[in-house]
Amino acid sequence: MALLPGLPTRKAARDLLDATLEHRKPLEEALEQLPKRLDPRDRAAAHRIAATVLRRLGSIDEVLSPFLRREPPPPARHALRIGAAELLLLDTPPHAAVGVAVALAPKAFAGLVNAVLRKVAAEGPAALEGLDAPRLDTPSWLWSSWHAAYGPAVRAIAEAHRGPAPLDLTPAPGAPPPEGAEILPTGSWRMTPGTRVTDLPGFAEGRFWVQDAAAALPALLLKPLPGERIADLCAAPGGKTAQLAAAGAEVTAVERDPHRVARLSENLARLRLPATIVQADAAAWTPPALFDAILLDAPCTATGTIRRHPDVAHTKRPRDVQAAAEAQARLLAAAAGMLKPGGRLVFATCSLQPEEGEAHLARAAGLGLVHDPFRVEELPGLPEAITAAGCLRTRPDMRGGMDGFFAARFRRAA
Ligand SMILES: C[S@@+](CC[C@H](N)C(=O)[O-])C[C@H]1O[C@@H](n2cnc3c(N)ncnc32)[C@H](O)[C@@H]1O
Numbered sequence: 001m002a003l004l005p006g007l008p009t010r011k012a013a014r015d016l017l018d019a020t021l022e023h024r025k026p027l028e029e030a031l032e033q034l035p036k037r038l039d040p041r042d043r044a045a046a047h048r049i050a051a052t053v054l055r056r057l058g059s060i061d062e063v064l065s066p067f068l069r070r071e072p073p074p075p076a077r078h079a080l081r082i083g084a085a086e087l088l089l090l091d092t093p094p095h096a097a098v099g100v101a102v103a104l105a106p107k108a109f110a111g112l113v114n115a116v117l118r119k120v121a122a123e124g125p126a127a128l129e130g131l132d133a134p135r136l137d138t139p140s141w142l143w144s145s146w147h148a149a150y151g152p153a154v155r156a157i158a159e160a161h162r163g164p165a166p167l168d169l170t171p172a173p174g175a176p177p178p179e180g181a182e183i184l185p186t187g188s189w190r191m192t193p194g195t196r197v198t199d200l201p202g203f204a205e206g207r208f209w210v211q212d213a214a215a216a217l218p219a220l221l222l223k224p225l226p227g228e229r230i231a232d233l234c235a236a237p238g239g240k241t242a243q244l245a246a247a248g249a250e251v252t253a254v255e256r257d258p259h260r261v262a263r264l265s266e267n268l269a270r271l272r273l274p275a276t277i278v279q280a281d282a283a284a285w286t287p288p289a290l291f292d293a294i295l296l297d298a299p300c301t302a303t304g305t306i307r308r309h310p311d312v313a314h315t316k317r318p319r320d321v322q323a324a325a326e327a328q329a330r331l332l333a334a335a336a337g338m339l340k341p342g343g344r345l346v347f348a349t350c351s352l353q354p355e356e357g358e359a360h361l362a363r364a365a366g367l368g369l370v371h372d373p374f375r376v377e378e379l380p381g382l383p384e385a386i387t388a389a390g391c392l393r394t395r396p397d398m399r400g401g402m403d404g405f406f407a408a409r410f411r412r413a414a
Pocket residue numbers: 215233234235236237238239240241254255256257260280281282283297298299300331
């Protein structure tokens with residue numbers, strides 16, 4: 001029997017939803033585990049469908065709920081979500097969206113999926129229109145935490161999560177921007193969402209690397225100087241290592257995960273930038289000599305990257321914030337001990353949770369670190385990202401969209 005056109009794509013999208021929503025696996029990891037035989041176009045389409053469902057999960061479930069008497073099991077629920085996303089958000093013709101979702105559902109639920117999606121096709125667009133989408137599409141614990149931290153801006157943050165992010169690039173010194181690039185005041189280049197970086201002229205020659213505009217700021221604010229000995233702790237895939245090396249610093253890049261060490265090496269090779277790579281747990285590693293400066297881009301819940309990784313909103317829980325904050329505190333204490341007296345340290349996380357950012361300020365003093373506040377003049381074109389306490393706090397709703405980053409700079413007491 002001939003396979004229904006589009007079915008392999010939807011099966012892959014269902015597997016991605018199952019991995020992220022039922023097993024809390026990162027979407028990137030789930031993508032890597034899709035069958036190797038899947039056509040790259042089907043893989044890309046499956047990613048787009050799954051990402052749309054994850055971005056708009058609350059709204060999609062709300063539209064579906066009046067048509068369901070009880071919650072169907074996950075395989076049927078995902079078929080319904082995929083069908084609804086295609087009907088309401090992805091402009092798939094109704095007969096195709098319904099037909100393929102019915103084929104995707106377990107046999108016992110095919111009738112239900114058919115009946116519900118026909119109703120969604122007829123009544124769904126009006127129902128969707130009337131919803132408070134930013135609120136529904138943000139898990140409650142994240143909404144409450146961001147409301148407590150950022151007040152009414154929580155709504156703008158949630159709105160920024162509704163669509164895909166642009167492609168931001170950091171240029172190698174002196175490299176010319178590609179055609180169509182918007183040059184941001186902080187020096188990043190911005191390309192429209194969907195641009196494939198490998199298609200841009202200069203990629204193979206290492207003239208730029210992918211890095212969100214906000215992710216480029218911590219290394220910028222460390223102010224690396226040529227010849228300085230700088231440690232980049234937690235370094236892969238190497239965006240910040242590349243910035244430090246491109247500034248002429250002598251960089252030691254420490255990364256714990258062997259697979260990510262390989263990615264770090266490949267990226268630096270493409271960029272033709274030197275660094276000493278050490279595979280180690282930065283919390284336990286003893287350097288051969290103290291450093292002039294350290295960048296600690298600590299592992300975190302990554303709730304600042306939901307535009308690029310919509311799975312994060314559904315895979316993380318409050319207890320993950322607590323665990324990440326504890327790991328960050330251990331890494332900060334270890335980093336403080338690797339710094340020369342008077343040396344600089346920038347601590348950064350790509351999380352919007354204050355426990356993984358501002359809360360570390362109070363701890364640093366006990367580690368012999370003196371807070372060295374950022375000044376607005378250090379960040380041209382982005383004064384709103386410097387807080388009253390002199391920390392960096394970017395948000396997804398700022399300046400056409402940027403990752404939510406926290407950073408603070410310290411000096412080791414002499
Ligand atoms: C936020 S990412 C770093 C991104 C990187 N700085 C960049 O700009 O491309 C965090 C990295 O820290 C690594 N990591 C986590 N815990 C670590 C530890 N204890 N020691 C060293 N690396 C660690 C993770 O494997 C991950 O690659």
